[in-house]
Amino acid sequence: LPRTGFSHLRRQAEALGRLQRRLRGCCHQPQPLPCAQQAWLEVLDSFCEDEFRVKTRHYRCCLRHGSE
Numbered sequence: 476l477p478r479t480g481f482s483h484l485r486r487q488a489e490a491l492g493r494l495q496r497r498l499r500g501c502c503h504q505p506q507p508l509p510c511a512q513q514a515w516l517e518v519l520d521s522f523c524e525d526e527f528r529v530k531t532r533h534y535r536c537c538l539r540h541g542s543e
Contacts, residue, residue, distance in 0.1 A: 480521060484530070485490060486522065486525050486526065487522075488520075490518055490522040490525075493518050493521070494515065494518040496513035497517070498510060498511055498514055500507070500514075501514060519536060519537075522537070523536070523537035
């Protein structure tokens with residue numbers, strides 16, 4: 476992505492990359508579904524924290540889930 480004007484896409488891509496790495500680790504767990512759910516919640520929480528740090532329109536999932 477270009478360096479300017481696309482920071483929201485960069486944050487999204489970084490969050491997806493973090494989720495992908497976490498989910499790969501869950502595949503090797505005896506209980507992959509709870510691991511995947513926890514990974515999703517933690518990555519979403521981190522993404523929402525990043526979104527709230529900048530003046531941008533926040534995603535509905537962040538407004539609903541937020542950074543608890």
